[in-house]
Amino acid sequence: MEKAYNSKIAEETFYKKWEDAGYFTAKVDKKKKPYTIILPPPNASGKMHTGNVLMIAIEDLLIRWHRMKGDATLWLPGTDHAGTETQITFEKELKKQGKSRFSYSREELYNEIWKFVEKNKGQIESQIRQMGASVDWSRYTFTLDEKVIKTVHATFKKLAEDNLLYRGDYIVNYCTKCGTTYSDVEIKHEERKDPLYYLKYGPFVLATVRPETKFGDTAVAVNPKDKRYKKWIGKEVAVEGLIGTFNLKVIGDTYVDPKFGTGVVKVTPAHDKNDFEAGLRHNLEVKPVIDITGKLNERAGKYAGLSVVEARKQVVHDLQENNLIDHIDENYIHSVALCKAGHGIEPLVMPNWFINVDAEHKSLKKPAYEAVKDGDIKIYPKWREITYLRWMEEMRDWPVSRQNVWGIRIPVWYDVDVNPTLRVSFKYKDVIVGGAVGQLMHPPGKYRDQRTFNGDKEQVVKYKLSEKQFALKEIKKGLQRVFPPVDSTYIISSDSPGENYLPETDTFDTWFSSGQWPLVTLGYPDSEDFTYFYPTAVMETGWEIIRLWVSRMVMFGYYLTGKPPFKDVYLHGIVRALDGRKMSKSLGNVINPDEYIEQYGVDALRMGLISGTANGKDFNFPKDRVVAFKHFANKIWNMGRFLLMMREQYGKEIPEYVGSMQSQLTKEDKAILKGLQQLIKIIDVSLKKFRFADAADAIYHFMWHEMADKYIEQVKLREDKDIALSVLTYVYVACLKLLHPFMPFVTEAIYQQMPGHGESIMIESYPKA
RNA sequence: GGACGAUUAGCUCAGCUGGUAGAGCGCUUCAUUUACACUGAAGAUGUCGGGGGUUCGAAUCCCUCAUCGUCCACCA
Numbered sequence: 002m003e004k005a006y007n008s009k010i011a012e013e014t015f016y017k018k019w020e021d022a023g024y025f026t027a028k029v030d031k032k033k034k035p036y037t038i039i040l041p042p043p044n045a046s047g048k049m050h051t052g053n054v055l056m057i058a059i060e061d062l063l064i065r066w067h068r069m070k071g072d073a074t075l076w077l078p079g080t081d082h083a084g085t086e087t088q089i090t091f092e093k094e095l096k097k098q099g100k101s102r103f104s105y106s107r108e109e110l111y112n113e114i115w116k117f118v119e120k121n122k123g124q125i126e127s128q129i130r131q132m133g134a135s136v137d138w139s140r141y142t143f144t145l146d147e148k149v150i151k152t153v154h155a156t157f158k159k160l161a162e163d164n165l166l167y168r169g170d171y172i173v174n175y176c177t178k179c180g181t182t183y184s185d186v187e188i189k190h191e192e193r194k195d196p197l198y199y200l201k202y203g204p205f206v207l208a209t210v211r212p213e214t215k216f217g218d219t220a221v222a223v224n225p226k227d228k229r230y231k232k233w234i235g236k237e238v239a240v241e242g243l244i245g246t247f248n249l250k251v252i253g254d255t256y257v258d259p260k261f262g263t264g265v266v267k268v269t270p271a272h273d274k275n276d277f278e279a280g281l282r283h284n285l286e287v288k289p290v291i292d293i294t295g296k297l298n299e300r301a302g303k304y305a306g307l308s309v310v311e312a313r314k315q316v317v318h319d320l321q322e323n324n325l326i327d328h329i330d331e332n333y334i335h336s337v338a339l340c341k342a343g344h345g346i347e348p349l350v351m352p353n354w355f356i357n358v359d360a361e362h363k364s365l366k367k368p369a370y371e372a373v374k375d376g377d378i379k380i381y382p383k384w385r386e387i388t389y390l391r392w393m394e395e396m397r398d399w400p401v402s403r404q405n406v407w408g409i410r411i412p413v414w415y416d417v418d419v420n421p422t423l424r425v426s427f428k429y430k431d432v433i434v435g436g437a438v439g440q441l442m443h444p445p446g447k448y449r450d451q452r453t454f455n456g457d458k459e460q461v462v463k464y465k466l467s468e469k470q471f472a473l474k475e476i477k478k479g480l481q482r483v484f485p486p487v488d489s490t491y492i493i494s495s496d497s498p499g500e501n502y503l504p505e506t507d508t509f510d511t512w513f514s515s516g517q518w519p520l521v522t523l524g525y526p527d528s529e530d531f532t533y534f535y536p537t538a539v540m541e542t543g544w545e546i547i548r549l550w551v552s553r554m555v556m557f558g559y560y561l562t563g564k565p566p567f568k569d570v571y572l573h574g575i576v577r578a579l580d581g582r583k584m585s586k587s588l589g590n591v592i593n594p595d596e597y598i599e600q601y602g603v604d605a606l607r608m609g610l611i612s613g614t615a616n617g618k619d620f621n622f623p624k625d626r627v628v629a630f631k632h633f634a635n636k637i638w639n640m641g642r643f644l645l646m647m648r649e650q651y652g653k654e655i656p657e658y659v660g661s662m663q664s665q666l667t668k669e670d671k672a673i674l675k676g677l678q679q680l681i682k683i684i685d686v687s688l689k690k691f692r693f694a695d696a697a698d699a700i701y702h703f704m705w706h707e708m709a710d711k712y713i714e715q716v717k718l719r720e721d722k723d724i725a726l727s728v729l730t731y732v733y734v735a736c737l738k739l740l741h742p743f744m745p746f747v748t749e750a751i752y753q754q755m756p757g758h759g760e761s762i763m764i765e766s767y768p769k770a
Numbered sequence: 771g772g773a774c775g776a777u778u779a780g781c782u783c784a785g786c787u788g789g790u791a792g793a794g795c796g797c798u799u800c801a802u803u804u805a806c807a808c809u810g811a812a813g814a815u816g817u818c819g820g821g822g823g824u825u826c827g828a829a830u831c832c833c834u835c836a837u838c839g840u841c842c843a844c845c846a
Contacts, residue, residue: 005808190844197846209846222846258845266846273846335845387774388841395842545841581782581839612794615784618775619840625782625795632808643805650804694784698793710810717804 006638008602011750027075036072037537045080046121049128051576058607065742069767078136172277175349176340177295190336197333203238208262213312217290220268225253244302352487368559382617408508428479516553519566544572574619604744605631615694658731
């Protein structure tokens with residue numbers, strides 16, 4: 002044996018051996034207990050970050066532990082197409098080439114992104130291997146695999162059949178730059194200083210930061226308890242505006258805070274979430290004035306065509322000219338919603354596909370709530386449970402459409418003859434053409450509403466369409482998007498139902514498909530794997546996606562199978578940077594696991610992270626511990642080296658330790674054997690309770706300070722070396738096995754040197770008390 | 771505004787159901803003679819955020835205040 006442990010050699014040697022030997026491949030065995038973990042799929046085109054490392058370390062620990070205990074273990078790996086994130090990354094690449102997503106038809110763009118992901122996919126997979134993850138590669142699944150799409154489509158169809166799916170106008174967080182919708186949980190808020198305009202509004206003065214949306218106002222609201230305005234409720238007021246006078250109803254609603262501004266609010270249901278909901282309560286008309294490109298539409302009269310920012314300037318200017326501004330508070334601080342890429346979110350009303358999560362005839366969220374409430378699914382650490390339960394109580398209908406290309410397309414088709422008002426945009430030669438399909442397909446001059454637009458501001462191309470009649474084939478060929486009115490008729494089908502149909506171009510919210518991940522990966526509904534391995538044992542993931550992901554998996558699990566998708570949920574904390582802040586590129590404090598693997602080895606990195614997270618709280622990257630466990634790996638390596646050396650020096654056969662030696666044991670022998678028994682119990686209890694750090698610290702302390710510092714020192718002085726060495730060998734090898742799930746490489750490397758060793762430590766049985 | 775969590779040794783943090791304070795790193799002194807300097811031995815450092823309460827006994831339970839972190843909501 003070398004004097005110092007070389008982690009690189011071990012890492013290069015053993016993973017391949019294990020994989021080639023087929024140790025990772027799960028086998029259905031009715032005589033054994035199944036133990037299943039589905040790996041939360043990392044971004045296919047991304048690379049490993051410290052959070053992934055922690056996740057893999059914990060899951061591999063659980064899996065190797067159960068495998069050695071004799072369970073039929075399955076750890077199923079996969080990667081995620083990561084819809085929005087990947088598309089943003091890809092579009093940045095396009096920008097470098099002077100292109101944008103508008104340069105492609107939907108189909109072309111999808112294929113381009115597929116190629117891009119395919120090219121980058123190798124990295125994360127090899128990093129998972131590098132981590133020593135004993136995942137079953139034969140069952141590897143990508144979130145856009147055929148079998149996934151098939152199940153997701155089937156679920157969508159079932160939801161429709163069960164009357165849980167509907168199409169509705171809904172106010173969504175839309176990013177006009179990304180061209181897609183974001184869910185509430187995906188957007189972030191940022192404090193900004195903006196002017197707050199006090200506008201003269203008929204008999205009132207009211208405060209707003211968005212005067213440009215006033216063309217979409219359909220009411221004025223006050224708090225019903227507000228004595229100042231009570232008498233106005235129910236009346237109509239005439240408001241003089243920039244494009245004429247309009248009449249607005251005054252409504253009373255408690256959502257108005259009498260202390261804010263003047264206590265009067267303009268209600269714009271089409272462009273404000275609260276107003277939209279107030280509109281539902283008071284039956285108000287929804288009048289959109291901003292279109293999906295972020296420009297004002299014809300309702301804004303002479304301001305039509307201006308962007309929101311330009312319009313605001315112009316409107317404020319004109320209001321001032323007309324003496325319609327009372328005053329302006331220039332130092333108003335409020336928070337602004339931003340999308341992932343940091344653009345401002347525009348609340349817009351759009352047709353969307355919705356899942357009714359709490360229907361009277363069939364509630365999706367009720368069983369999901371009760372499962373956790375009643376303890377059928379346990380959440381560790383327990384104090385996170387409240388986040389889940391609260392979310393389940395608050396959860397509302399779920400809009401599942403996304404305007405991304407990169408994802409699973411919603412399997413819906415529209416008959417163009419039945420839906421002539423269906424708007425489409427498509428690439429024709431080098432121009433983007435938009436309009437109602439019925440008009441585009443008919444001869445010019447008849448119905449034609451001439452309009453061209455190009456989503457990319459830099460290259461607006463003017464094109465005369467009046468002479469052109471488009472064939473449906475041409476539209477299909479360059480199709481970018483369809484914008485079906487909310488009352489369009491449709492057919493649900495994976496494949497086109499006929500020549501006359503255009504596909505829905507929206508894709509599913511990532512969480513709609515990943516919410517079915519435990520099902521699709523295992524081959525729901527009737528595969529052998531599914532029957533045997535479902536429900537899975539543990540869902541181990543970061544707590545930040547408990548709402549987005551865990552809740553959806555539980556809902557779909559119960560909805561489709563009547564059973565929970567997993568029995569336990571373990572939520573690990575976020576690994577922060579060394580400075581205690583969140584890792585972020587802009588702060589420049591991102592920790593690259595590769596550097597640590599290079600310097601300290603995979604085992605040390607894994608063990609350091611595991612021992613740094615005792616209770617599921619967020620924690621700073623425990624650099625000290627990574628270093629400490631590198632030293633530990635070297636320490637136990639040298640213990641093994643010394644053990645072999647002593648055996649050799651003794652020269653004679655050393656008997657294998659057996660219980661019948663009892664009478665020849667010294668008190669030190671007995672003490673170390675007893676210590677081993679206690680250690681086994683501590684590890685067992687700790688791992689059952691997901692107290693990984695306790696187990697890690699216990700084994701570290703026992704091997705270093707009990708075995709090495711005390712027992713081995715004592716063995717050096719022993720006369721009866723044969724007994725001492727047989728006990729030492731026994732205890733030491735048992736410890737290697739105990740440690741293997743935590744530090745797979747070093748333990749295997751040493752084990753292979755031990756007398757009478759088997760094929761691999763990972764298929765040995767775990768020591769029992 | 772609501773919620774959750776934190777405040778323990780110089781630093782980073784454990785301490786699960788209450789019983790005389792622990793780990794890793796760092797620090798001090800000593801040891802380099804036959805595994806390991808990625809070593810060993812010995813050691814120092816804490817009125818466990820402030821205040822109040824329950825108890826024979828509280829870092830641990832309750833109340834309250836302060837500070838920090840995170841999440842959610844919302845700011846018209």
